[in-house]
Amino acid sequence: MPARPRIHPESRAFSALLGLLAALPTFGIDMILPSLSETAAALHVPTAAMGAAMAVYLLGLGAALLVYGPVSDRLGRRPAIVCGCLLLIGGSLGCAASRTLPQILLSRAVQGIGAAGPGMAVFAMVRDLFAGEAARARMSFVVLIVNVVPMVAPTLGAGLMDVGGWRLIHAAPLAAALTILAAMPRVAETLPCAPGPAPSGILRAYRKILANRGFLGHALCNAAAAGAVFAYITGSALVFVGALGFSPSAYGLLFGSSSLSVMAGAALNGRLAARGINSHRVIGAGLAGATLLAAMLLVDALVFTPSGVPVIAAMAGMGLAFGLVSPNAIHGATEAAPEAAGTAGAIVFCLQMIGAAIASDLVARLFDGRSALSMAAVMLGGCLAAIAAFAGLVRPAARPSSSRFPSQRHGEPV
Incomplete structure (x- = not known):
């Protein structure tokens, strides 16, 4: 079976991929907002306790970013994306299956750690592939996605919750991660040939x-x-x-x-x-x-x-x-x-x-x-x-x- 053609960086398919990568981190922040009360009721905890679900996600996301960045400079952008998507899938499945507050908090932390990989890689890929005004234009698109998602994610989350309850909301980041993984075999590594800093040189x-x-x-x-x-x-x-x-x-x-x-x-x-x-x-x-x-x-x-x-x-x-x-x-x-x-x-x-x-x-x-x-x-x-x-x-x-x-x-x- 012949190999499928690569996705060219100038193509619309590549722009769509950049959009998905940029959207993943903010999906987990804003999409669950309409479901906090229902999730708290299902887990038999006060609604205020669900604030921790946002905090652990942000903590996992922020801490993981500082690891993914130098690692991707050493090993490449594709490993960071693939690893992040796999963790995000596991965290999303864990959230949907959670029966207690500690379970969902752990799964939310894994979600945040996973989303950090694609979220970081998109900025590095733009810098790897484009220069000058082309880079500014591509970065405009990425920033557009990053900031539009928080505005539409709560509405999308509310719609999913109406269809299948609070657990279905976690299907959205899972579906996005699966889509990215399916596209990765057609995406070439964008890191230049020269490796970045060795692990000892990260700090x-x-x-x-x-x-x-x-x-x-x-x-x-x-x-x-x-x-x-x-x-x-x-x-x-x-x-x-x-x-x-x-x-x-x-x-x-x-x-x-x-x-x-x-x-x-x-x-x-x-x-x-x-x-x-x-x-x-x-x-x-x-x-x-x-x-x-x-x-x-x-x-x-x-x-x-x-x-x-x-x-x-x-x-x-x-x-x-x-x-x-x-x-x-x-x-x-x-x-x-x-x-x-x-x-x-x-x-x-x-x-x-x-x-x-x-x-x-x-x-x-x-x-x-x-x-x-x-x-x-x-x-x-x-x-x-x-x-x-x-x-x-x-x-x-x-x-x-x-x-x-x-x-x-x-x-x-x-």
Whole structure:
């Protein structure tokens, strides 16, 4: 039987594969949200105890990222993807079969560890295969998927729960992992021939990357911007359902429609990249717009009667701005460490998850039960932190004398 043809990196099939890889980590975060109460009832535990199911997933995801990155630089991207998908399948089956809280917590941790492999590999693969404006455009697509999934996953989870209960929700990441595994024989290894750091040099590689101002500035800028976005993801549910009395279905439709703004931002960024617009200008414009919107929402929350209109406007504007900032920030970070793209991508994604988790927790803890004040304050804080990282670390590192790494593939300094 003749071998099936390889999936070419420029093909739509390869773009679909990148989308699946990027979506896997966030599937496990957001899709189970509608099922927490039903899962708690089925396991005979308080609903509040199910918060640990989110925490162990994030812990497993974040910790595993820091291992997958350098390992993929040594062994390749394909082993990281295959190993991660196998663990994700096992964790998903474990979640669906769980009968006690400890069982589902263990399975959720395995899910997180598994999802980290494909989630990290997608950033490294883009850096391996594409350069310059093509890399920026592909990174826009990846960031689009990463940020649209949290907006549609709760609705998809609710639909699966209506069909087959809370256990069926875990079939979605399992099906995605199986699809990726089926495609992997047709995907060539993207890691360059030269191996990355040996196991003994992993810590040295991390220190070298983190010492680079350009990398750290781009990575922290992206993490802080992600925090601002997750502030509105978490805060919007509290405001619309908890404070303004929207039904869950109405809120789901409203929230799902806000994904269009992220899509618009990513599409606009792709067009700007095609025209050769400098990525620093795009990041600066996105941060300026997001900060202005967050400040306006904060003033509205402090002065006026709570209303959904300014929150909707802020959600749309923040999604658009993030679609401009994040692809360029991630691309700038991975370009700053070309010889260790897997390790660099792991750090970027880990910092993004940390920023998102901190922002979500702050919004929930500070919510006053009636307004968008906590949402607006955390959004503004995230925007200001992103500006500080970009202005304080990225701009100085853009000068050739400041770069600790060799020039890029196109001869441009970091």
